[in-house]
Amino acid sequence: MIKSLEDIQTTNETIVAKIRSFFQSVITQTSVAIDLGTSMTRMAIIGKGIVLKEATYIGQHIQQGTYLFFGDEARLMYGKTPQFIQVIKPLEGGILSDFDGCVALLEHFMQKAILPYYKNASLIKPGMKAFIAIPSSATEVEQKATKEAFRKVGFTSVHLTLKPYAFASGARGSIFHHMPLFVADISAGLTEIAVVISGGIVCSKTIPMGGNYMDRQLQHYLQLKYGMMIGEQTISLLKDRLLNLQGTNDTQTARGKSLETGLPKSLKVTASDVREATATSINHIVDAVREVIESIPPELVDGVVQKGLTLTGGLAQVPGIADYISKEIKIPVSVTEHPDMATINGLIRLARQKGEQSVFF
Ligand SMILES: Nc1ncnc2c1ncn2[C@@H]1O[C@H](COP(=O)(O)OP(=O)(O)OP(=O)(O)O)[C@@H](O)[C@H]1O
Ligand SMILES: [Mg+2]
Structure with missing residues (x-):
């Protein structure tokens, strides 16, 4: 049967699409966006979406140096571990403060959320690309350390951008x-x-x-006003639940230790306490x-x-x-919308349009 020119064109396009999808299945490079935050780490596979959101905490055996707990589990253990385990927050003010701890934590997150996908992504593995946002105040040394940490974790190329580009893109x-x-x-x-x-x-x-500084202010305030020592995790929860700038006065009961007697004590913390503590x-x-x-x-x-x-x-x-x-x-x-996800959403967007107008370096 004689085919029309249009039919031949459609058949050619289908063949080209099939060949392209075959090559993609053989050599697709996996690109990963990572928002390594002081309190939370978010990871996304470009083309797939967000695959991880966990606390940036890691638990280490002090004598052996091995890492025992990671992410959300390590955060749950914070302030509750025996003496031979320390829970570390490997980032301070958005910057790596514990290089080895950070690499170990990232390795764990990679194993959990990225590598299973990477192994199935294509037959030939052309390596993985990382797209990362760092604070605009980061020094050149800190930028280099960040790149180095991600290379150690297994990325073949690491692209940094300044955080304002990422959260502005995610929000607007x-x-x-x-x-x-x-x-x-x-x-x-x-x-x-x-x-x-x-x-x-x-x-x-x-x-x-930011939130960490406010937590310290609230902890100090409750010590001075009520003579109560409250743990860091409880303080953070109190702030998240009670802090509002609308003037409402909810309360939350928290347990801690009396500074005077050293004995357990509970306290009804009010929203106005939290407002006053964090006002500055x-x-x-x-x-x-x-x-x-x-x-x-x-x-x-x-x-x-x-x-x-x-x-x-x-x-x-x-x-x-x-x-x-x-x-x-x-x-x-x-x-x-979803303000805590703005940076990772912006990174995904910027990584996708990486080309002539790039803000990565
Ligand atoms: N509803 C809430 N009210 C008050 N604080 C909140 C609330 N929800 C989250 N937070 C605080 O927001 C902070 C976490 O914000 P976010 O996840 O944006 O930080 P991050 O990205 O890990 O840090 P950074 O970007 O500074 O490195 C924490 O201090 C947390 O207690
Ligand atoms: Mg952040």
């Missing part, structure tokens, strides 16, 4: 447009504020103020946002004011935080 979409994106990420270790436009950072500020941190964050606004070039002010500030990071989930900041800085403030 393309960072390559000519409209300024004003974004603040309030996380565990750091608060980073930036104005991003046309794939560049116009002005930014990073301060070592919140105000430091507002001051930092103000400083960034003051450094915005005049031509961009209109664009920034129109679209306002978008909040990302775990602390953006504090009820009332957007309204509070908005009243202080007098421009609209909103919270992005």
Whole structure:
């Protein structure tokens, strides 16, 4: 039977698609996006989606040096281990502070979430690519250490980008447009504020103020006000459950030790306790946002004011935080959807469009 020209064209296209999919199944490179956060690590396989979200904690046997607990399990053990085990947080302020611990933790996460996929991804293994966001305050040495850690874990190429590109992209979409994106990420270790436009950072500020600092402030406050010593994990839970900037006054009972007698004691902690304890941190964050606004070039002010500030990071989930900041800085403030996932979502987006307009180095 004689086929029409259109039929022949369709058949050719099908053959080309089949050949392409055959080669893809033989040599597909696995690309992985990693948001290595001070409190949480998120991993995603490009083209597949998010495959891991676990605490950045690791438990080590002190004498033997071996690692025993990883991620969420290690966090559960924090403050509850026998003397021969220490639970480490291998990142401080978004930067590697324990290189070996970090490599061991990443190796565990890779085994759990990435390698099973990688083994089945293709016949020939062309290696794995890593796309990572690091704080814009990281020094060259810290950048090199981060690259080195990921190479040790098994990545053949490691691409870094500055965090503001990632969370701005995760919260607001393309960072390559000519409209300024004003974004603040309030996380565990750091608060980073930036104005991003046309794939560049116009002005930014990073301060070592975030959830971890607030936890320490709350711990100190409860010691001074009630003479109570409360463990770090309980403090963090109290802050997550009670902190709100809407003025509501919920309570939560917590158990700890009396500083006076050393005996167990329980205490009803109120939301206003948490507000009072963390007020200076919140105000430091507002001051930092103000400083960034003051450094915005005049031509961009209109664009920034129109679209306002978008909040990302775990602390953006504090009820009332957007309204509070908005009243202080007098421009609209909103919270992005799933603010704690903005950095990893942005990394996925940036890794996918890696090409001419790249923010990776
Ligand atoms: N509802 C909430 N209210 C208050 N704080 C919260 C809430 N949810 C999470 N947090 C806090 O947010 C912080 C975690 O934020 P996030 O996951 O963005 O940090 P991270 O990415 O691990 O850290 P970083 O980016 O600074 O390295 C923790 O301090 C946690 O206690
Ligand atoms: Mg983060």
